Amino acid sequence: MVAEGAIRAGCRFFAGYPITPATGIFKAMIDALPARGGLALSAPDEISAIAECIGAAMRGYKAMTATSGPGWALMIESVQYALMTETPLVIALVQRLGPSTGGATQGAQGDLLLAEHATSGGYTIPMLAPSNARECADLTEIAFAWAERLRTPVVVLSDKEVGMTTERVDFTDGSSSPETYAVGTNGNNGTYYFNRPGDIPLFTAVGGATRVIATGSAHDKRGKLQKNSPETIDVLRHLEEKIRLRAHELEIVVEDIQPEARTLVISYGVTSRAASSAVRLARDSGLNVSHLSVKSLFPLPYAALDRALKGVESVIVPEENLTGQYRRIIAPYIGNRVLRGINKIGNMISPSEILRAIRVTP
């Protein structure tokens, strides 16, 4: 369904390398793209895969690759390059149990921080997390829109349990989006020209009429190598600023709020499914509890978080990792409320485990 979403978004270039549990996306693109005039390429490794996608995107075409934790580790250098060169790109990261080779066929939510903090400098990598097959398609389509709008790499973070579970989806082949990124021209101002730091330079394609000077080295607005000039520092600030300024427009959450609830469950990805069930069971037994299922993990959905936290005294974050990766991210924003995690690896967190935590909440 990630592949379906990508195709809907106009993606016609894919380069991949087999890795469980992301191989299904690779295979779906291999099957789908040739007949649509596209190309799905078998790369010799993950570094080649993402670099080829970035090249295609620079040429103006919507491109995607898909991998899991071990492959993502190899791709990080090139993710940074895409970010630095303001190249739109979508990467589907289907998590499996780590560290290292880990468990190829076991689900996990352990790559969130590795994915988000993949850049030197700690720049925001926009990230979307589907909980089911339908959202895989919808959020991938949105990922392409974000990548184009923000001129930056966007991650679709799913996991084995979301990516390899077959389920009923009510879905019709829909929109036919353009296959290329909208091309603008910065005229003689240069490839990375912006007026205010939050502005986004118009995209120009390598091979197009407007000359492109692209570089992963620190550069000025024209793309010229610079070592620490004030303009270069401005460009580096701009890379974060363009996303920070738009954070409020990028919030995608499912809010299931009870105004009288003192307990809030915050979940994402596959764990949102168990959390939904748990919240329903809790309410059936007469408890008040709110649920915020986060789809846009990064940039952090501040406004939705604020709304959901109103009147809440206790926050529960269930995650399939041992250290509470998203819990740590949101901790600074919850004030003096009690923050607890439900953390587990090896198996999905079940509704009854979340329900237990809701019940013992003060």
Added chain:
Amino acid sequence: MNAPTPTQTRQRSYFVDNVQFPFCKGCGHTQVLRRLDEALSALNTPAEQIALVTDIGCIGLADGLFRDIHTVHTTHGRSTAFATGIGLADRVLAGKDLRVVVLIGDGGAMIGLQHLVHAAMLNVPMTVLICNNFVYGMTGGQGSGLTPERFITATTPDGNITPPADLCAILTGSNAQFVARTTTSDTNFPDIMRRAFASPGFAAVEILELCTEYAVPKNELTGKMLAGIAEQNGWALGVLRENASRAPFHVRYAEAVRTSATPKVREHGFSSAPHAHQLAGPVSIVLAGSAGERVQSSAAALCEAAIASGLYVTQKNDNPVTQGSGFSLSEVWISPEPIQYTGIERPDIVVAASEAGLRELTSRGTMASVSDDTVFVVDESLAVSMRTRKLLPLSLRKSLGPKDAALGGLLAACHEKNVLPDETLALIARYRMGDRAKVCEGMVFSV
């Protein structure tokens, strides 16, 4: 391609006016870039139809010397992979003929060897110039995989004891369309460049050159000695491969797409629409058997029938990483409502169609989670003592054969638990077994 015509003004040079090379005095890079500019000028390609993709290192400073052409300065060693993406998108998706040139050093060529090999194998149209000055210049003259034997570098202070790789041999072995090796002082250098640029596919030229800052002071080395170094290290000079008949990737790809069968849309194979279901609540099923005995596809057939009946389903499969041996297992939820949590804590139905399947059910804890109400169908050959009231031993393997045992057990359990109407279960049996469905139906509906 783009041969000059009388009406076109010949491009004199792609360099910026009064170009100042940033390289050390005597550095080979300056000569390489001059030959590159001459070769491009001779082709008279419009500047906006040229993309120069550069690697890390001193040669990567070339971008700033050119006017009007597209330049992409990349990461260390990956230049060829980015160029592959640019080139393939241009040829296959845009149907254009952007001229892609890659500049890479000896260090970059070795760290990114895979990308060179891949581009050569695919035969992506591009010209790769590998500037081999035997050292990493920008970081202080360390040795690379292309440093000659006995050469003194910062990291081989007593002389390099490792014979260097033959990069051109690697690329020839990767089916590159054009491969050549030359030196900056070779009189054939311009002619080799001309032939490389005339090649319609992947062309690589390794150019042996001087790093006057690091290589020359520590070694007895002049431009005239480069050919001798090639000989000492077993590096052949000249055009080493020129395979004009090999079609570039986009040509072969277009042909393959044109002649391939139209994509198939998989549809369920039921002879008629399943009957309306009467399922009141969610049902969880664990179906276990052996690899190769159609366990997961049987579960999928049930799921497809359930979806066609208007139900929601989830299916998760499991098997050992070897795929074709050991157990095979499916976990299924069927529900009149959308399904959230897909895990199964207390299964409503368990089917064990083989010994391997039963072992897996035990090891993953499914056997321990069976309750009084669980319908448990097992092949009669398996020794099972359960606390469920509904243990059904059936002659699955003997009567239906190993390939249909899982399906038979699954249908029997669904019949017992009223998951789908018998008419629908019979449709699944006929869809999966054809004429052999009769035996199965007899067994299933007599449960």
